[in-house]
Amino acid sequence: MSARRSAAERLVLGAPWAWLAVFFLIPFLIVVKISLSQAALAQPPYTPAFDLADGWEAMVGRLGELSFAAYAGLAEDWLYAQAYLSSLRMALISTAFTLAVAYPMAYAMARAPEHLRPVLLVLAIAPFWTSFLIRVYAWITILKDEGLLNQALLSLGLISEPLHIFATDGAVVIGIVYSYLPFMVLPLYNAIARQPPELREAAADLGASPTAAFWRITVPLSGPGILAGCLLVFIPAIGEFVIPDLLGGSDTLMIGRTLWVEFFDNRDWPAASAVAVVLLALLVVPMALYERSQMAEAQP
Amino acid sequence: MSAAPLITFEHVTKRYGAVTAVDDVSLEIGAGEFFALLGPSGCGKTTLMRLIAGFETPDAGRILIDGRDMADMPPHARPVNMMFQSYALFPHMDVARNIGFGLVQAGQPKHEIETRVSELLRLVQLEGLGARKPDQLSGGQRQRVALARALARKPRLVLLDEPLAALDRKLREETQFELMRLQRELGTGFMLVTHDQDEAMVMAQRIAVMRAGRIEQLGAPRAIYEEPASRFVAGFIGEVNLFDGVIERVDGGVSFVRLNGLDVLTPVAGVGAVGESVTLAVRPERMFLELMHDEGLPGVVLDSAYRGDTQVARVQLENGPLVRLARFGADAALMPERGAKVRLSIPPDAARILPA
Numbered sequence: 001m002s003a004r005r006s007a008a009e010r011l012v013l014g015a016p017w018a019w020l021a022v023f024f025l026i027p028f029l030i031v032v033k034i035s036l037s038q039a040a041l042a043q044p045p046y047t048p049a050f051d052l053a054d055g056w057e058a059m060v061g062r063l064g065e066l067s068f069a070a071y072a073g074l075a076e077d078w079l080y081a082q083a084y085l086s087s088l089r090m091a092l093i094s095t096a097f098t099l100a101v102a103y104p105m106a107y108a109m110a111r112a113p114e115h116l117r118p119v120l121l122v123l124a125i126a127p128f129w130t131s132f133l134i135r136v137y138a139w140i141t142i143l144k145d146e147g148l149l150n151q152a153l154l155s156l157g158l159i160s161e162p163l164h165i166f167a168t169d170g171a172v173v174i175g176i177v178y179s180y181l182p183f184m185v186l187p188l189y190n191a192i193a194r195q196p197p198e199l200r201e202a203a204a205d206l207g208a209s210p211t212a213a214f215w216r217i218t219v220p221l222s223g224p225g226i227l228a229g230c231l232l233v234f235i236p237a238i239g240e241f242v243i244p245d246l247l248g249g250s251d252t253l254m255i256g257r258t259l260w261v262e263f264f265d266n267r268d269w270p271a272a273s274a275v276a277v278v279l280l281a282l283l284v285v286p287m288a289l290y291e292r293s294q295m296a297e298a299q300p
Numbered sequence: 301m302s303a304a305p306l307i308t309f310e311h312v313t314k315r316y317g318a319v320t321a322v323d324d325v326s327l328e329i330g331a332g333e334f335f336a337l338l339g340p341s342g343c344g345k346t347t348l349m350r351l352i353a354g355f356e357t358p359d360a361g362r363i364l365i366d367g368r369d370m371a372d373m374p375p376h377a378r379p380v381n382m383m384f385q386s387y388a389l390f391p392h393m394d395v396a397r398n399i400g401f402g403l404v405q406a407g408q409p410k411h412e413i414e415t416r417v418s419e420l421l422r423l424v425q426l427e428g429l430g431a432r433k434p435d436q437l438s439g440g441q442r443q444r445v446a447l448a449r450a451l452a453r454k455p456r457l458v459l460l461d462e463p464l465a466a467l468d469r470k471l472r473e474e475t476q477f478e479l480m481r482l483q484r485e486l487g488t489g490f491m492l493v494t495h496d497q498d499e500a501m502v503m504a505q506r507i508a509v510m511r512a513g514r515i516e517q518l519g520a521p522r523a524i525y526e527e528p529a530s531r532f533v534a535g536f537i538g539e540v541n542l543f544d545g546v547i548e549r550v551d552g553g554v555s556f557v558r559l560n561g562l563d564v565l566t567p568v569a570g571v572g573a574v575g576e577s578v579t580l581a582v583r584p585e586r587m588f589l590e591l592m593h594d595e596g597l598p599g600v601v602l603d604s605a606y607r608g609d610t611q612v613a614r615v616q617l618e619n620g621p622l623v624r625l626a627r628f629g630a631d632a633a634l635m636p637e638r639g640a641k642v643r644l645s646i647p648p649d650a651a652r653i654l655p656a
Contacts, residue, residue, distance in 0.1 A: 196386065196388065198386055198388040199390060201384070201388065202384055202388035202389075202390070203390075203401070204374070204375040204376045205375055205380075206376075206401050206452075207376045207377075207406055207453065208376055208401075208405045209374075216401075217390060220392045221392055223392075
């Protein structure tokens with residue numbers, strides 16, 4: 001009985017690992033392998049190509065043909081480093097703005113009357129019901145020189161000539177903030193809503209004005225939510241392709257675009273794969289550090 | 301009460317929708333007093349306390365602290381501090397920072413805060429635990445931190461919301477005496493909110509018994525126990541036997557009450573209107589066990605239980621109510637066995653006349 005249950009338990013516990021292995025680890029290994037190959041005018045466009053039909057020994061024999069040429073290429077060309085740094089900068093700025101917009105929203109939701117909260121939660125994720133692509137396109141009509149925003153500002157007399165927002169880095173930041181807002185709002189909402197209300201009362205009782213109570217109690221206690229939200233926005237933002245491609249200018253440099261160019265314009269799959277692998281490594285390092293600090297905090 | 305009261309309630313009413321939580325309450329609490337609000341859950345005692353702290357605002361009436369109207373005074377500006385039932389310790393701060401929170405808000409210099417915090421840690425016997433986080437403390441230690449935090453700003457009144465509810469029985473008793481010691485030493489006013497009559501009786505100098513938003517009786521513990529003003533108070537504070545009857549005759553400060561169903565005229569100290577329906581309240585330890593077998597109310601002992609310091613019994617009276625008996629110390633041995641036929645009577649000075 002107990003042996004059978006432990007087998008069932010192992011199955012349940014194993015399911016996520018199997019999922020990760022099939023849909024993350026194996027594709028990742030394929031990408032790593034391609035990054036170690038050489039570009040070629042062939043189908044697939046790189047060598048060596050492993051084919052299970054060739055048999056095990058032939059595949060092992062070809063391992064010697066792998067090289068780090070693609071990575072050397074990344075290191076040699078300053079453009080790649082620039083793209084990484086630029087992506088990092090854009091992602092950081094966007095994450096900061098997303099946090100600034102999301103916190104008041106999450107706060108208002110968490111403090112709303114209890115019966116309204118489910119409705120507000122649904123509203124917060126409602127944009128997901130329409131296509132991401134269409135929503136980003138919609139921002140073009142808002143942000144361009146003769147767009148809705150400029151028309152509104154002009155007719156209000158706030159500006160005398162149109163603002164050039166569309167096709168700038170600013171437009172990309174706006175697009176990222178808009179698109180990833182729910183990923184920030186939800187963990188923040190969660191972190192704020194679960195704080196016992198008597199903590200704020202206790203702070204007020206001990207002489208803290210509402211502002212002081214907010215900064216000394218509410219914000220520190222939503223720390224885990226802030227961190228989770230920032231990671232959820234920062235990580236996808238750094239590799240974002242669609243938003244910079246649609247809203248950004250020709251000089252907007254982001255790693256997602258570099259990747260696209262390598263894959264589809266240059267058909268240099270090894271270089272593109274190397275770009276992806278390095279990006280992943282850059283993201284894994286801060287996350288691992290974060291995990292470790294969490295662990296250290298959990299067991300003092 | 302001497303001099304000006306610390307807290308004054310003037311006809312205060314607080315409603316939540318259709319529910320009146322506090323109903324036209326007027327009350328004065330003196331400076332340095334240990335005061336208890338006692339009542340069952342939902343009686344309005346917590347609301348009354350939250351009105352003082354400023355977390356609720358009255359719908360009608362005024363609340364004065366030190367003679368100043370608190371109508372526009374937010375919680376953080378009031379000279380009272382509260383110890384929350386859940387303790388409400390800040391989980392991200394260590395013990396010292398929790399206790400010092402109110403002092404930091406008051407803008408006190410750092411070294412003064414440190415001195416005061418270590419003084420408070422000593423006061424509540426938590427020396428050396430200043431660097432612990434709340435989740436590294438036992439329930440009793442957390443309670444002490446909450447108390448120290450509420451005392452830190454030297455408030456005029458400390459509000460204690462069910463302070464002992466989360467402690468086990470033994471710790472609860474120790475803590476009761478600890479709170480009384482602190483209150484005596486500091487001279488700060490304490491207001492205890494509790495549903496536990498023992499807590500209120502042991503600790504408070506005065507008790508307000510609350511029911512349905514109103515103060516049913518206000519007085520010293522002894523007065524409330526021995527001279528309850530109503531059936532509710534008599535039943536809520538301690539155990540009580542209630543006999544319904546009608547006043548048949550009043551003679552020289554003694555009322556003669558005909559008990560319903562019992563063919564007996566009972567003399568009771570106190571005066572009522574002839575013909576009035578009343579209830580006699582008699583504490584179990586005051587019921588008299590007749591030794592002669594031809595006087596008193598006949599009954600049978602249903603059960604008899606040994607409780608260490610007391611022996612208690614329930615007696616079913618013939619044609620009458622079920623009556624509780626209690627005997628203490630050496631008298632406990634005199635308690636009749638289960639099944640014994642006994643006769644009980646009500647000593648004239650033991651019964652209290654209540655409106656029926």
